[in-house]
Amino acid sequence: MKAACLLFALSITGSVYAQDALNCQFVPGWEQSGPKRQYTADNLYDYKDGGAEGYLVYNFSRMQGIDCKFGAITLAIDISEIGDADLAYGMFAANRDPNLPIAKIGMGEQLLSQSLSFAKGKYFVELKPWTGF
Numbered sequence: 001m002k003a004a005c006l007l008f009a010l011s012i013t014g015s016v017y018a019q020d021a022l023n024c025q026f027v028p029g030w031e032q033s034g035p036k037r038q039y040t041a042d043n044l045y046d047y048k049d050g051g052a053e054g055y056l057v058y059n060f061s062r063m064q065g066i067d068c069k070f071g072a073i074t075l076a077i078d079i080s081e082i083g084d085a086d087l088a089y090g091m092f093a094a095n096r097d098p099n100l101p102i103a104k105i106g107m108g109e110q111l112l113s114q115s116l117s118f119a120k121g122k123y124f125v126e127l128k129p130w131t132g133f
Contacts, residue, residue: 022079024068033074037065058091058124059083073129080124092119095126 024030037047040062044052047063055063065078082088095117096102116127 022064022066022077024066027068027070030068030070033067033069037063037078039063039065054094055080055082055091058087058094076126076128078126078128080126082122082124084122085119088119088122088124091124092117 022036024032039047041056041060044055044060044063047065048055059082061081061083063078063080065076068075068077080088080091082091114129118125
């Protein structure tokens with residue numbers, strides 16, 4: 001899981017600003033699984049049931065998401081547009097594990113056992129496995 005998340009993170013880091021161009025072909029061999037997701041502050045509760053408030057306090061604007069599959073592995077990739085770079089980093093900091101190191105992807109990245117998140121500019125990016133790990 002860690003290798004797949006890191007590979008995707010490195011691949012999409014340069015294209016985070018092109019949120020509308022999110023696709024699975026950033027890494028060869030991966031393909032889209034299911035429809036893309038799009039949420040705004042008005043409907044984020046549909047996706048982040050019980051967790052939407054944690055996004056809204058950081059001036060959340062919109063989220064684009066996609067599930068990418070390679071064999072039995074499926075990753076959910078969500079890119080949230082936050083008010084500005086400081087708020088995006090705040091979102092990252094609020095979701096990180098303070099006991100683990102921060103890597104240098106974007107403004108800060110953290111790879112946990114079942115997820116990877118990082119902030120870049122006004123975007124907060126999350127990668128999580130759905131299956132296969």
